[in-house]
Amino acid sequence: MAARNAFYAQSGGVTAVINASACGVLETARQYPDRIGTVYAGRNGIVGALTEDLIDTGQESAEAIAALRHTPSGAFGSCRYKLKGLEENRAQYERLIEVFRAHDIGYFFYNGGGDSADTCLKVSQLSEKLGYPLQAVHIPKTVDNDLPITDCCPGFGSVAKYIAVSVREASFDVRSMAATSTCIFVLEVMGRHAGWIAAAGGLASDERHELALVILFPEQVFDPERFLRAVDEKVRSHGYCSVVVSEGIRGADGRFVAESGSRDVFGHARLGGVAPVIADLIKERLGYKYHWAVADYLQRAARHIASRTDVEQAYAVGKAGVEMALKGLSAVMPAIVRTSDSPYRWEITAASLAEVANVEKKMPLEFISADGFGITEACRRYLRPLIEGEDYPPYAGGLPDYVTLCNVAVPKKLAASFSV
Amino acid sequence: MAARNAFYAQSGGVTAVINASACGVLETARQYPDRIGTVYAGRNGIVGALTEDLIDTGQESAEAIAALRHTPSGAFGSCRYKLKGLEENRAQYERLIEVFRAHDIGYFFYNGGGDSADTCLKVSQLSEKLGYPLQAVHIPKTVDNDLPITDCCPGFGSVAKYIAVSVREASFDVRSMAATSTCIFVLEVMGRHAGWIAAAGGLASDERHELALVILFPEQVFDPERFLRAVDEKVRSHGYCSVVVSEGIRGADGRFVAESGSRDVFGHARLGGVAPVIADLIKERLGYKYHWAVADYLQRAARHIASRTDVEQAYAVGKAGVEMALKGLSAVMPAIVRTSDSPYRWEITAASLAEVANVEKKMPLEFISADGFGITEACRRYLRPLIEGEDYPPYAGGLPDYVTLCNVAVPKKLAASFSV
Numbered sequence: 004m005a006a007r008n009a010f011y012a013q014s015g016g017v018t019a020v021i022n023a024s025a026c027g028v029l030e031t032a033r034q035y036p037d038r039i040g041t042v043y044a045g046r047n048g049i050v051g052a053l054t055e056d057l058i059d060t061g062q063e064s065a066e067a068i069a070a071l072r073h074t075p076s077g078a079f080g081s082c083r084y085k086l087k088g089l090e091e092n093r094a095q096y097e098r099l100i101e102v103f104r105a106h107d108i109g110y111f112f113y114n115g116g117g118d119s120a121d122t123c124l125k126v127s128q129l130s131e132k133l134g135y136p137l138q139a140v141h142i143p144k145t146v147d148n149d150l151p152i153t154d155c156c157p158g159f160g161s162v163a164k165y166i167a168v169s170v171r172e173a174s175f176d177v178r179s180m181a182a183t184s185t186c187i188f189v190l191e192v193m194g195r196h197a198g199w200i201a202a203a204g205g206l207a208s209d210e211r212h213e214l215a216l217v218i219l220f221p222e223q224v225f226d227p228e229r230f231l232r233a234v235d236e237k238v239r240s241h242g243y244c245s246v247v248v249s250e251g252i253r254g255a256d257g258r259f260v261a262e263s264g265s266r267d268v269f270g271h272a273r274l275g276g277v278a279p280v281i282a283d284l285i286k287e288r289l290g291y292k293y294h295w296a297v298a299d300y301l302q303r304a305a306r307h308i309a310s311r312t313d314v315e316q317a318y319a320v321g322k323a324g325v326e327m328a329l330k331g332l333s334a335v336m337p338a339i340v341r342t343s344d345s346p347y348r349w350e351i352t353a354a355s356l357a358e359v360a361n362v363e364k365k366m367p368l369e370f371i372s373a374d375g376f377g378i379t380e381a382c383r384r385y386l387r388p389l390i391e392g393e394d395y396p397p398y399a400g401g402l403p404d405y406v407t408l409c410n411v412a413v414p415k416k417l418a419a420s421f422s423v
Numbered sequence: 424m425a426a427r428n429a430f431y432a433q434s435g436g437v438t439a440v441i442n443a444s445a446c447g448v449l450e451t452a453r454q455y456p457d458r459i460g461t462v463y464a465g466r467n468g469i470v471g472a473l474t475e476d477l478i479d480t481g482q483e484s485a486e487a488i489a490a491l492r493h494t495p496s497g498a499f500g501s502c503r504y505k506l507k508g509l510e511e512n513r514a515q516y517e518r519l520i521e522v523f524r525a526h527d528i529g530y531f532f533y534n535g536g537g538d539s540a541d542t543c544l545k546v547s548q549l550s551e552k553l554g555y556p557l558q559a560v561h562i563p564k565t566v567d568n569d570l571p572i573t574d575c576c577p578g579f580g581s582v583a584k585y586i587a588v589s590v591r592e593a594s595f596d597v598r599s600m601a602a603t604s605t606c607i608f609v610l611e612v613m614g615r616h617a618g619w620i621a622a623a624g625g626l627a628s629d630e631r632h633e634l635a636l637v638i639l640f641p642e643q644v645f646d647p648e649r650f651l652r653a654v655d656e657k658v659r660s661h662g663y664c665s666v667v668v669s670e671g672i673r674g675a676d677g678r679f680v681a682e683s684g685s686r687d688v689f690g691h692a693r694l695g696g697v698a699p700v701i702a703d704l705i706k707e708r709l710g711y712k713y714h715w716a717v718a719d720y721l722q723r724a725a726r727h728i729a730s731r732t733d734v735e736q737a738y739a740v741g742k743a744g745v746e747m748a749l750k751g752l753s754a755v756m757p758a759i760v761r762t763s764d765s766p767y768r769w770e771i772t773a774a775s776l777a778e779v780a781n782v783e784k785k786m787p788l789e790f791i792s793a794d795g796f797g798i799t800e801a802c803r804r805y806l807r808p809l810i811e812g813e814d815y816p817p818y819a820g821g822l823p824d825y826v827t828l829c830n831v832a833v834p835k836k837l838a839a840s841f842s843v
Contacts, residue, residue: 017599019592047602076595082603167822172439172495172724175825179437179497182467183504188720212825278717279696296719297698300608304592307728310821390821401730401810402587405595405632 006038007109009328010052011060012045013144014115014122017077018158019165019306020317021144024114025078026071027321028142029060032110033068038329043106043413048082049113049122053095053423055102057413070406072318073396075306078408084423086122089129096129098421103130103137105416110138110328114321116145116156120336121360127334138328141336141356142320146303148199151362152354153338155389157320158303160313163203164390165305166192166247169298170207174214174245177294181243187234187285187293188245191278193302195251197366198222200302204247205378206386215241216377219281221251222366223375225260231288233376238291248281307403311392316349323351347388426458427529429748430472431480432465433564434535434542437497438578439585439726440737441534441564445498446491447741448532448562449480453488458749463526463833468502469533469542473515473843475522477833490826492738493816495726498828504843506542509549516549518841523550523557525836530558530748534741536565536576537783540756544776547754558748561756561776562740566723568619571782572774573758575809577740578723580733583623584810585725586612586667589718590627594634594665597714601663607654607705607713608665611698613722615671617786618642620722624667625798626806635661636797639701641671642786643795645680651708653796658711668701727823731812736769743771767808 011028013021025044032039044058045051051058058079060068071078086095103111113123120141127139143150148159170190177188194200198220208214215237219225237244252260261277278295285291316339323337338354341347370382378386396403431448433441445464452459464478465471471478478499480488491498506515523531533543540561547559563570568579590610597608614620618640628634635657639645657664672680681697698715705711736759743757758774761767790802798806816823 013599017596050603074595075592077599080602081599083600084603164821168727169721169725171822171825172726173720175494175496176437176720176724179433179501180503182500183470183502190721206822209820209822211819212822212827276696276699294719295717296721297715297717298721299714299716300593300596301589301610301716301718301721304596305589306592307588387820392821393815393818395813395815398813399631400629400807401584401812402591402626402629402632405591407632 006036006040008040008107009042009110009112010045010103010108011042011112012048012052012114013077013079013081014048014113014119015081015083016146016303017081018144018146018303019075019161019309020157020314021114022071022074022076022078023314023317024142024144024157024321026068027318028112028325029068031322031325035329039110043108044079046410047080048084049086050082050084050423052099052102053421055415055417057106058410059413062411063408067406067408072314073306074405075304079410085118086125089125096125099126100130100133100135102417104135106413109136112140112142112324114142114144116147117150117361117363120150120356124334124356124360127356138331138333140324140328140332141359142324143336143338146193146200147197149197149363151359151364154341154349155339157313157317159199160310160316160389161305162193162200162302163386164310165302165308166200166203166298167206167390168308170204170216170245170247171212171214173296174207174216177243177245185292185294186238186243187282187291189278189282189293189295190245190247191250191276191297192247194221194249196221198249198371199366201247201249202366202370202378202382203386203390206383206390215244217244217246218376218378219246219248219252220371221249221253222368222371225252225254227284231285233374234285235289246281248277250277252277306396309394310390311394312347312389314394319351327353344384344388347391426456426460428460428527429462429530429532430465430523430528431462431532432468432472432534433497433499433501434468434533434539435501435503436566436723437501438564438566438723439495439581439729440577440734442491442494442496442498443734443737444534444562444564444577444741446488447738448745449488451742451745455749459530460527463528464499466830467500468504469506470502470504470843472519472522473841475835475837477526478830479833482831483828487826487828492734493726494825495724499830505538506545509545516545519546520550520553520555522837524555526833529556532560532562532744534562534564536567537570537781540570540776541780544754544780547776558751558753560744560748560752561779562744563756563758566613566620567617569617569783571779571784574761574769575759577733577737579619580730580736580809581725582613582620582722583806584730585722585728586620586623586718587626587810588728590624590636590665590667591632591634593716594627594636597663597665605712605714606658606663607702607711609668609698609702609713609715610665611668611670611696611717614641614669616641618669619786621667621669622786622790622798622802623806623810626803626810635664637664637666638796638798639666639668639672640791641669641673642788642791645672645674647704651705653794654705655709666701668697670697672697726816729814730810731814732767732809734814739771747773764804764808767811
């Protein structure tokens with residue numbers, strides 16, 4: 004059987020370790036030159052496939068590919084572009100197969116979250132219907148940690164570590180200042196629907212580093228009075244309070260608290276920025292001086308403080324994805340199975356995409372403490388191994404030496420263009 | 424000559440490395456038991472001296488003291504409390520001498536910025552007038568980098584490194600997303616009066632990592648039209664733009680831009696948060712989708728990514744402070760003298776506090792590029808060595824293992840209390 008080419012694309016919000024998955028895919032594919040020809044990457048994700056804008060990863064040196072392991076962001080460009088349903092827009096899927104056929108692509112690796120798992124499944128189904136032989140494998144990635152079956156999602160562990168480290172550091176800071184100045188610190192973290200990242204802030208406090216924390220989860224309806232009491236209690240007992248607030252918290256009216264706070268210069272409700280709303284509320288009602296921060300992209304790009312566990316898993320799912328495809332599997336996702344909490348042990352199995360697509364894993368409610376403002380021991384047991392270990396990138400001149408690839412375009416073969 | 428005790432206090436905003444200076448003071452003092460008895464630390468800074476709330480650092484183990492070198496924040500508590508002028512409130516200064524006399528304190532080490540340099544000078548002058556023998560030494564610390572004579576201020580290099588690293592990482596992120604989604608990233612950094620920290624963001628882009636950056640300095644009047652043109656140009660040429668904005672930028676009317684943007688739920692002008700104002704402006708005028716972050720305390724507490732140069736200098740000024748006092752110097756500050764840019768070399772000399780107090784060092788205007796939105800080669804030459812080197816703290820369970828001291832109180836000896 005002649006070697007066939009492969010297609011790889013990154014989808015959705017990028018992470019500190021999605022390139023480590025790319026590294027796993029590319030390095031593994033290069034080990035099987037008799038089976039896999041060239042890996043073509045989609046420029047800006049699946050859009051690159053639709054528009055036949057492919058990148059020839061064969062032009063990149065082994066050193067550049069290896070450097071992907073320690074480089075955050077999406078090296079080939081990612082996209083926020085959700086393919087519609089097969090019935091609604093069959094043309095998109097047919098176009099994908101057409102491009103794959105033109106470039107003799109026999110392997111499809113799609114690196115993303117829930118939406119891309121769904122796309123990957125549909126591509127697999129259509130290729131079968133059309134009699135086009137294709138191994139379609141979804142490589143999991145999402146800081147939201149909401150994919151089913153897999154114990155955790157590559158990308159999440161590093162955000163969790165960044166937030167836990169930052170909350171510890173900022174809490175030490177505000178604790179120092181509290182006697183005569185600022186005694187409240189509010190940090191806004193990602194998580195529109197689930198409190199996984201906010202929960203990670205809870206790891207900042209442990210037996211040897213007890214800190215006064217209040218966490219606001221999107222799973223809990225925001226109750227200002229109960230919240231203010233919790234904050235006031237921390238200030239009275241510890242002299243200060245650090246608040247970790249998920250961007251997605253909502254009030255009893257179902258509206259995002261972030262939207263309730265202020266209007267911009269044009270009178271529009273301001274989107275984003277729940278931290279200043281919470282900080283203002285504390286100042287107004289309790290009179291405490293505050294500082295607030297919004298981590299935003301910093302949290303998901305922070306490769307400098309990535310979790311070693313996360314980097315290893317991100318690489319491993321990329322590698323396993325290629326191996327599964329070579330075994331002839333399709334419509335699968337390499338999933339992480341936890342076999343032991345302590346010592347932490349994990350392995351990888353193939354999960355059927357039919358069971359992954361369109362299923363969102365929620366954070367278990369038993370991970371939130373009874374008062375609603377903290378995490379439980381079960382939550383700590385789950386989270387701890389995911390932030391374990393450091394994996395520092397190389398530095399040059401005081402800064403991480405991240406790679407930017409050449410991203411040489413593959414000559415187009417199709418006459419027709421396709422607009423997205 | 425019998426050994427006399429020493430007093431050490433931390434002042435103003437804490438940093439990632441002020442405890443490294445404390446470590447330098449304490450470890451050096453312990454090397455001279457025949458000259459220095461116990462080092463007493465002020466609980467919550469100079470307030471601890473005024474209220475006779477002293478901490479017996481002799482109770483801390485050598486391991487705990489050593490761990491200060493890698494622990495951010497102020498281990499004894501800091502304060503924002505400026506002593507008034509000698510004429511206005513001589514009672515405060517006399518109280519200090521009274522407390523020092525009661526505890527046989529012969530050395531005064533005050534670790535802070537410009538205000539504390541001034542206080543240290545006055546304490547030295549008054550002790551002389553009152554015939555109370557005291558060696559008063561100011562240990563420099565400020566992320567604002569605005570102390571004169573010294574080439575740089577301990578604390579600044581680590582903030583600079585954090586901002587440079589974060590800007591590089593977030594710029595890689597937004598670059599990946601720009602084709603179909605977010606193409607603007609705005610990061611707000613500290614710096615009310617001077618653009619040192621904003622300038623450090625410029626280091627993120629260099630020959631091997633060219634990034635599309637626009638920097639807004641407080642030294643430049645904010646001109647929305649020119650700014651929007653600069654941003655639009657970057658998006659057109661690079662596909663995205665990262666904006667680093669100093670919290671202290673002002674418009675032509677002299678008002679902080681941060682205050683011009685929005686009103687809180689009560690209709691008050693919101694303080695802080697220039698990043699969302701800038702992001703909204705870009706969206707409104709250019710239509711680009713944005714993300715924004717506010718680093719706030721995260722930047723000055725980020726010991727996990729501290730500059731090794733900064734840690735070494737912070738320790739060295741603490742050590743040198745004790746050695747200067749032992750040589751009989753008073754009303755001095757250990758200042759860093761740069762003897763070579765590349766390779767970077769520095770040494771420490773004693774600067775007279777009379778020349779330090781009440782003098783604010785500005786960022787040279789030739790550090791800002793002609794268009795006002797970037798940094799010059801002279802600026803890079805100055806900044807580069809300050810972020811050089813990493814000095815990772817030890818980790819346990821995936822988190823930095825920072826020390827919290829016992830902070831045992833010294834029994835009071837004075838009958839009178841003193842309110843601050």
